[in-house]
Amino acid sequence: MKQNLTLTNIRRPNSAKSETLTIENGLIKGWNLPSEGETIDGNGATVAPALLELHAHLREPGQEVKEDLASGLAAAAAGGYGTVVCMPNTSPVIDDPALVRSLIQKANGLGFARLRPSAALTKGQAGKQLAELSLLKEAGACMFTDDGRTNEDARVLRLGLEYAHSLGMVVSVHAEDASLRADGVMNEGPVSEALGLPGNPAAAEAARVARDLEIAALTGARLHIQHLSTARALDLVREAKSRGVPVTCEVCPHHLTLTDEALRGFDPIYKVAPPLRTQADADHLLQGLLDGSVDCLATDHAPHTRAEKEQDLLHAPSGIAYIELAFPLMYTRFGETLGLEKLLDLFTAGPARVMGWTVPTLEAGQPADLVLLDLETARKVEPQSFKSKAKFTPWAGEELRGWPTLTLVGGEVAYRR
Template sequence: MTLTITNIKRPGSDRTESVTFEHGLIKGWNLPQEGEVLDGHGGTLAPAFTELHAHLREPGQTEKEDLASGLAAAAAGGYGTVVCMPNTAPVIDEPATVRALREKADGLGFARLRPAAALTRGQHGEALAELSYLKDAGAAMFTDDGRTNENARVLRLGLEYAGSLGMVVSVHAEDASLRADGVMNEGPVSEALGLPGNPAAAEAARVARDLEILAGLQAQGSAARLHIQHLSTARALDLVRGAKARGLNVTCEVCPHHLTLTDEALRGFDAVYKVAPPLRTQADADALLQGLKDGTVDCLATDHAPHTRAEKERNLLDAPSGIAYIELAFPLMYTRFGAELGLEKLLDLMTAAPARVMGWPAPSLDAGAPADVVVLDLDTEREANPAEFKSKARFTPWAGETLRGWPVLTLVGGQVAYQRG
């Protein structure tokens, strides 16, 4: 199939051009129009985004989300590739499950799926899963996300084995004993509300432990690669900054909700704002933003975590943790921080940066590159309306907020995966 998009701009340019796609690749720019022709309406063309941390809830939790709704939501958010987490029911710890998910996703025509597989069997943290077979089946990374790796020896073995396979181990770095029953950040707000707090030390202590494990392996010549998910505190960020200065092979991600929301949002006792790790302080959010600027933070990820409305209407003690907003991630970041970070940096954090973390080829708009692209309307303002979401989780902390930078067209493999309207 041949498709041409006219009336589009490259990032940072005011000149309108056209680009043609054929056989799943970019054929070239400003060629004679061929095949189906779509009007880009003066939007900015960028490589489609890559999401390294999303919960699509399949298998077994499809009342919250499924592959069709989650990957359609991702495409509507401008994402071309999504790495889904394995804390499903059953856990994604079998090669056959990885293959089945990929095959199903390939037939949907939305964002491309790259399943993460569990690091340990059943995510119990006791025995490693069959990592080599999971890699051969198409697993993108190994992680027990949804649970913390309490057994340091098992994590060490997993890092070492995964490193020998050239694979990343991604961790939810949080000490479960320090977190205890905390439902929000421990501090003045939790004290004022009378709610059990989750201290910043829970994250920092686990990050410190995991970095020491990595350092020991690296000193022995291991190729272990550690990726720390959803950093939320200034202290943990400082630990990662120091580890990188020491030459450790560690990367990390930050989520837009930890940049744009704080624990003050919990004063209304609304569980929509309950997430793990919890929303922290403004000082933490400011430190994370600085980490994006100075390169300590490698990439952005959403930790898209849909739940049913009924679950989120429970009280803060009983409601599950998670915020779902993969469709809003770029508009939210562009509106809040586009001027401060710059378009080029923001696009890098959502395209080339996740690829660098994974060791994947860098995305490009050059001829011959994969035809995974998004057209962004950087100027039109409109309100975030959860009723329009493709996700089953049609509620969000940013409902009604006026945002700019909306994706209007997403191609995956040269096929239209999302078109606004």
């Protein structure tokens, strides 16, 4: 039986009142009850449901030099996340039910964030033959995706969506037309032209989003579009939603806070896929958060070794690892614009709605997956202290507010600063 726990001197979002929250057997027992078990002083922090991450690369199995379950889930807990959906583009690919079960079993013994593996839509993520989707769901896979690969064969994607729909599952897609993207390493535009680097046009994303939306409309299946980066693609999603297509989408903080101008120094730390776009794109995505066109925020946490990221822009891999500072980054940059309630929704209820999970709340009887957030104290980003193996970031040295001080998963301490 899990221990009882009482959190004192905490505040609900947008409240100045100091309260007490009691946890019993992994569930929220209630507010302002007599203390039970261990007492933790929240020091005036704001309590919220633990964050949900739908898009993280934890690199296990086979790429543990970049990240593993222990480091990745510890990093997630330090970032305030209670649940993480990991991507299947590992080595071997997560397309085997036995592998799904083993990852869940290992993660359950670590005591950090909860793991919900996604599984490959196609065998080996090769885009040719559907994986054993029913068996993967039975093993514990929560989503199907060939993330890291674009689904080039429209018929295979149609079949995958139809099969997933029959299982009540979501299919998420990396929506880029590979032939239009070609060898582009950054956004195609004035900056890429000035630097003499091959560009990846916004049309590559928009063209593939348009195709995938038509397939979703045809099948009636739940389609989730990952890491939207362009204004045009968001407009396509907005229009599809208006006519009832069952589509959701996510945006990553790096596409809101960075632009292709960051590449002028030729630093591969800014190389991501899809690439950083223009300020106009970033502004349009932010508007999508405000008007509800964007369903949730996701990090696309993508750790690499320092040696890999220190190659030149043509050869360095794409990806930024920052699951530990996603909330502070968004709160510091856009807390006033979005408001705390909306921002928390994008990190918690939004992802839950995408997946069809119960929307987390702070009500009695709910699972005690909670995070305490210090919204007042500014702290510098110190990559050397990251739990992740990728101890470097574009935001190193920046002062942010909104840092998690405590993360509970099922009423157990997963992170404590």
